[in-house]
Amino acid sequence: MEVRSEGIQVRSDKLPAPVIPRTRLRIWFVRVCSSIVLWTCLVQLVTIGDLWHSHLISGITNRIYHIAQLPLPLPVQDGFNQSRPPLLPERNYTSNGFLRVSCNGGLNQMRAAICDMVTVARLLNLTLVVPELDKTSFWADPSNFEDIFDVKHFIDSLRDEVRIIKRLPKRVSRKHGYTQWEMPPVSWSNEKYYVQQILPLFNKYKVLHFNRTDARLTNNGLPLDLQKLRCHVNFQALKFTPQIENLGSKLIRILQEKGPFVALHLRYEMDMLAFSGCTHGCTNEEAEDLKRMRYAYPWWREKEILSEDKRSQGLCPLTPEEAALVLQALGVDRETQIYIAAGEIYGSERRLAALRAAFPHIVKKEKLLGPGELLQFQNHTSQMAALDFMVSVASNTFVPTYDGNMAKLVEGHRRYSGFKKTILLDRRKLVELLDMHQNGTLPWNGFAIAVQQTHKGRMGQPTRRKIILDKPKEEDYFYANPHECLCEVIDCDDLLGTGNSSKPP
Numbered sequence: 121m122e123v124r125s126e127g128i129q130v131r132s133d134k135l136p137a138p139v140i141p142r143t144r145l146r147i148w149f150v151r152v153c154s155s156i157v158l159w160t161c162l163v164q165l166v167t168i169g170d171l172w173h174s175h176l177i178s179g180i181t182n183r184i185y186h187i188a189q190l191p192l193p194l195p196v197q198d199g200f201n202q203s204r205p206p207l208l209p210e211r212n213y214t215s216n217g218f219l220r221v222s223c224n225g226g227l228n229q230m231r232a233a234i235c236d237m238v239t240v241a242r243l244l245n246l247t248l249v250v251p252e253l254d255k256t257s258f259w260a261d262p263s264n265f266e267d268i269f270d271v272k273h274f275i276d277s278l279r280d281e282v283r284i285i286k287r288l289p290k291r292v293s294r295k296h297g298y299t300q301w302e303m304p305p306v307s308w309s310n311e312k313y314y315v316q317q318i319l320p321l322f323n324k325y326k327v328l329h330f331n332r333t334d335a336r337l338t339n340n341g342l343p344l345d346l347q348k349l350r351c352h353v354n355f356q357a358l359k360f361t362p363q364i365e366n367l368g369s370k371l372i373r374i375l376q377e378k379g380p381f382v383a384l385h386l387r388y389e390m391d392m393l394a395f396s397g398c399t400h401g402c403t404n405e406e407a408e409d410l411k412r413m414r415y416a417y418p419w420w421r422e423k424e425i426l427s428e429d430k431r432s433q434g435l436c437p438l439t440p441e442e443a444a445l446v447l448q449a450l451g452v453d454r455e456t457q458i459y460i461a462a463g464e465i466y467g468s469e470r471r472l473a474a475l476r477a478a479f480p481h482i483v484k485k486e487k488l489l490g491p492g493e494l495l496q497f498q499n500h501t502s503q504m505a506a507l508d509f510m511v512s513v514a515s516n517t518f519v520p521t522y523d524g525n526m527a528k529l530v531e532g533h534r535r536y537s538g539f540k541k542t543i544l545l546d547r548r549k550l551v552e553l554l555d556m557h558q559n560g561t562l563p564w565n566g567f568a569i570a571v572q573q574t575h576k577g578r579m580g581q582p583t584r585r586k587i588i589l590d591k592p593k594e595e596d597y598f599y600a601n602p603h604e605c606l607c608e609v610i611d612c613d614d615l616l617g618t619g620n621s622s623k624p625p
């Protein structure tokens with residue numbers, strides 16, 4: 121499987137010029153040339169598409185004009201299917217059975233899980249049923265797969281790897297005497313587990329149902345073709361629906377028209393704070409509220425939490441006030457647009473005041489779009505998160521204040537789109553510096569220099585994942601840096617990351 125790399129240089133013209141060591145200049149030169157060629161092709165295609173499109177529209181209006189009662193089959197795809205690539209030949213294999221999966225968690229956790237489950241289905245020669253999304257998680261989003269992802273594109277673009285069907289055929293349903301076996305696969309497993317433990321189950325059952333999917337496949341040590349398949353699903357097969365893509369692109373356009381922008385994944389939301397027990401900067405009342413919420417969720421196991429301990433270990437999301445100081449220290453210009461990629465900030469405007477004072481051009485999607493435009497996504501947290509995902513991937517600089525699934529998946533996508541700058545905050549060190557600055561022991565200049573020094577090698581530069589045997593949770597996450605899919609076009613071993621990095625934004 122060849123992971124295409126055209127994506128890598130798109131938009132490089134809009135980025136602030138990165139500092140590139142000489143050894144890589146040649147690569148960049150070749151890329152720039154090929155992007156010019158690609159760009160020219162694209163312009164041609166668009167022109168052809170437009171011609172075709174206006175033809176279609178005038179054709180349809182003519183027909184409507186002539187046959188007044190025609191039910192309106194609106195051409196929603198806008199000439200999209202003209203540019204759909206021709207169908208790949210199907211992979212010819214004998215299916216060993218059907219795999220049903222119920223993903224759990226938020227959008228980005230599920231996204232990674234979908235990539236893993238396609239890979240498992242491919243490995244075991246199964247027929248995959250389009251994954252079911254979590255409707256009972258904290259976010260309680262009723263969206264189905266096809267409400268978020270382009271399901272046709274998903275199925276078609278994986279035809280040469282694995283058979284994917286929309287629903288289980290009636291002939292294998294319970295009614296016809298087939299029993300399904302429901303189980304969660306063991307976390308962080310490798311291909312041997314699936315071949316040796318899971319595959320034999322299909323001797324007995326026609327259908328297997330994985331009822332949990334988070335982190336069920338190991339980060340490291342899988343065969344290269346499986347790692348590449350994970351990337352192929354993540355970067356090519358999973359596309360949002362045209363509705364989400366269109367609105368996301370509109371947001372990006374609005375932001376880009378006003379210049380470069382920073383996407384700040386300010387994970388300062390009530391669920392995060394209640395779950396993590398981080399109450400730094402909250403009033404006593406708020407801290408009590410958060411604690412009550414934590415106790416109300418039985419599956420959040422940790423109940424008694426000492427906020428300050430957790431914070432000093434670097435395990436708390438930055439507060440909005442802390443984020444303001446860190447962005448200033450990193451040299452982000454006061455006039456820069458800061459897009460807040462997040463839901464409702466805990467404490468709302470009161471807690472955003474310091475950030476807004478430091479950066480007057482703070483924007484959220486709710487403010488950039490008209491009131492009607494987000495209506496269709498309301499009460500659908502995952503669809504809202506998809507918009508933030510798109511904007512975050514496209515931003516000039518991405519700064520996550522906590523390393524959750526969204527932060528990690530966006531980081532991986534930005535590496536894939538040309539190693540765009542992602543500032544991976546060292547929260548443990550930052551908390552120390554912030555406290556010293558705030559109690560007067562570290563004046564501003566020293567603080568700013570220390571913050572910049574700390575993050576020189578943490579900008580999302582090419583590098584390989586950190587591997588820690590037997591501690592999968594502590595090693596680098598596959599989807600944050602799928603180096604198997606990136607380091608063919610770029611040298612990840614020149615360790616640009618450890619000191620020879622580009623300057624802060």
Ligand SMILES: *[C@@H]1O[C@H](CO)[C@@H](O)[C@H](O)[C@H]1NC(C)=O
Pocket residue numbers: 201202
């Ligand atoms: C475009 O898609 C529609 C509906 O999926 C289909 O009926 C039509 O034939 C397609 N047109 C082309 C040119 O592929």
Ligand SMILES: *[C@@H]1O[C@H](CO)[C@@H](O)[C@H](O)[C@H]1NC(C)=O
Pocket residue numbers: 212213
């Ligand atoms: C699929 O493979 C089998 C066995 O190799 C072969 O008999 C069959 O003709 C193939 N089918 C197609 C459609 O290529």
Ligand SMILES: *[C@@H]1O[C@H](CO)[C@@H](O)[C@H](O)[C@H]1NC(C)=O
Pocket residue numbers: 212213214216243244245319
């Ligand atoms: C999957 O199918 C391929 C090709 O048909 C075959 O070579 C391979 O052994 C099969 N693997 C399993 C686990 O069934």
Ligand SMILES: *[C@@H]1O[C@H](CO)[C@@H](O)[C@H](O)[C@H]1NC(C)=O
Pocket residue numbers: 302303304331332
């Ligand atoms: C998954 O299936 C197992 C076995 O049937 C069951 O014990 C477990 O409660 C299920 N978990 C979920 C989240 O449904």
Ligand SMILES: *[C@@H]1O[C@H](CO)[C@@H](O)[C@H](O)[C@H]1NC(C)=O
Pocket residue numbers: 495498499
């Ligand atoms: C979203 O949910 C809230 C409360 O559950 C409800 O009041 C509101 O009407 C819903 N909005 C839409 C657009 O469905």
Ligand SMILES: *[C@@H]1O[C@H](CO)[C@@H](O)[C@H](O)[C@H]1NC(C)=O
Pocket residue numbers: 552555556559561
């Ligand atoms: C300031 O904060 C730092 C970090 O928490 C601490 O080590 C130091 O003792 C504090 N100094 C004063 C004067 O409070």
Ligand SMILES: *[C@@H]1O[C@H](CO)[C@@H](O)[C@H](O)[C@H]1NC(C)=O
Pocket residue numbers: 614615616618619620
């Ligand atoms: C930075 O680059 C120089 C020259 O290319 C090299 O000698 C040095 O080891 C690099 N530093 C690090 C920390 O990689």
